[in-house]
Amino acid sequence: MxxxxxxxxxxxxxxxxxxxxxxxxxxxxxxxxxxxxxxxxxxxxxxxxxxxxxxxxxxxxxxxxxxxxxAGKVSGDLRNIIMQRPQLFAELLRQLKDAPDHAIESVAREIRDGDW
Amino acid sequence: MxxxxxxxxxxxxxxxxxxxxxxxxxxxxxxxxxxxxxxxxxxxxxxxxxxxxxxxxxxxxxxxxxxxxxAGKVSGDLRNIIMQRPQLFAELLRQLKDAPDHAIESVAREIRDGDW
DNA sequence: TGTCATGTGTACTACATGGTACACGATTTT
DNA sequence: AAAATCGTGTACCATGTAGTACACATGACA
Known part of the structure; x- marks a missing residue:
């Protein structure tokens, strides 16, 4: 589409x-x-x-x-988040590239629940 | 700089x-x-x-x-990763925005070690 | 001392982006 | 039947992006 x-x-x-x-x-x-x-x-x-x-x-x-x-774009605020710590987020995203949806969701949930 | x-x-x-x-x-x-x-x-x-x-x-x-x-840019391959699942990665990145470096590193490590 | 490489100033350019302005014929509404 | 609304075609435009082309003065160096 x-x-x-x-x-x-x-x-x-x-x-x-x-x-x-x-x-x-x-x-x-x-x-x-x-x-x-x-x-x-x-x-x-x-x-x-x-x-x-x-x-x-x-x-x-x-x-x-x-x-x-x-539209082939990425939200400006996400770009800014990445640009703050480009190497860290680059590594993370490349790791997550082929991870299943539920893995990404669960990571987001973990972080949201603040257990770091 | x-x-x-x-x-x-x-x-x-x-x-x-x-x-x-x-x-x-x-x-x-x-x-x-x-x-x-x-x-x-x-x-x-x-x-x-x-x-x-x-x-x-x-x-x-x-x-x-x-x-x-x-240079104010984000790598094209990272953009592509995000655009595959924009909502998922948008949520994740916004959660991680203020997380400390070590938290992001440990998340990347977890994924790399494949425990999902 | 003549040659050569160096960094830089000026001028110009092709293409992409993100639209506006306005007219037209068809349809709908009153 | 007149007026308003509709979607769309054509033409145009300002700004940004990503450079090229070339000349010039300076300093190294053989």
Whole structure:
């Protein structure tokens, strides 16, 4: 699924229950030209900037990290976290590359519960 | 320490023991114009592309992840790892943001030792 | 003393990014 | 039937990115 198709789908789902989710009105609410949003949804242009993806995510009730990934980007705050300690996080991520989801979840849970 | 100063410093250290580490010769070995490397080292231009940073790291025997971080970038392979499972890694990284170094190291060690 | 390598200043460039502006025909609403 | 709304096509643009090309003055050195 491309970024555009995903957005179009999400927006149309909303539209079916709320007719303010037209291309024009959503575009206006997030502050871009309707024709631009239209092109985004048909993958006629590259996915928009991180800021615009976030606005879109908020508007459509979608997860920003997921949408950003579909847009080929990584959230700026995550980039900053990595850049603070690049070698440490580089090693960690490369270790976790092929780990199963539940392993990553359990690591996150351990840390959240503060047992370090 | 800026990217430029760090590179200049690293290169001059090498130069003191091996006179092939002049701006011109290093530039030639990594395939850029000498004037460009000169400007990079004096922070007169933004840090170069990821590819060039990597060549520079290899040439100077420095850690690529560290250099990339100084250049305000995150390694493309790490970005790809995150984009495979953006929500999972987003949560993990945000949890680890303020964790002490040793906690991150121990997590990496646990995973490496395969106990999941 | 002439040659050669060194670092750097100036000017320019190709391509990517992230959009805007506006008109048009089709459909819907009143 | 008129007015408003809809999605979209075409054209354009400002800024950023990642450099190249080349000349110049300086210092080493043989």
């Amino acid at each position: 491309t970024f555009g198709k995903y957005i179009r789908n999400a927006r149309e789902n909303r539209l079916s229950e709320d007719r303010t989710f037209s291309v024009r009105q959503v575009a206006q609410r997030i502050g871009v030209e309707p024709s631009y949003l239209s092109k985004i949804e048909r993958d006629q242009v590259a996915p928009p900037s991180e800021a615009t993806v976030r606005l879109l995510a908020g508007e459509l009730g979608e997860d920003a990290d997921l949408l950003l990934a579909m | 800026t990217f430029g100063k760090y590179i200049r410093n690293a290169r001059e250290n090498r130069l003191s023991e091996d006179r092939t580490f002049s701006v011109r010769q290093v530039a030639q070995r990594i395939g850029v114009e000498p004037s460009y490397l000169s400007k990079i080292e004096r922070d007169q231009v933004a840090p170069p592309s990821e590819a060039t940073v990597r060549l520079l790291a290899g040439e100077l025997g420095e850690d690529a992840d560290l250099l990339l971080a100084m």
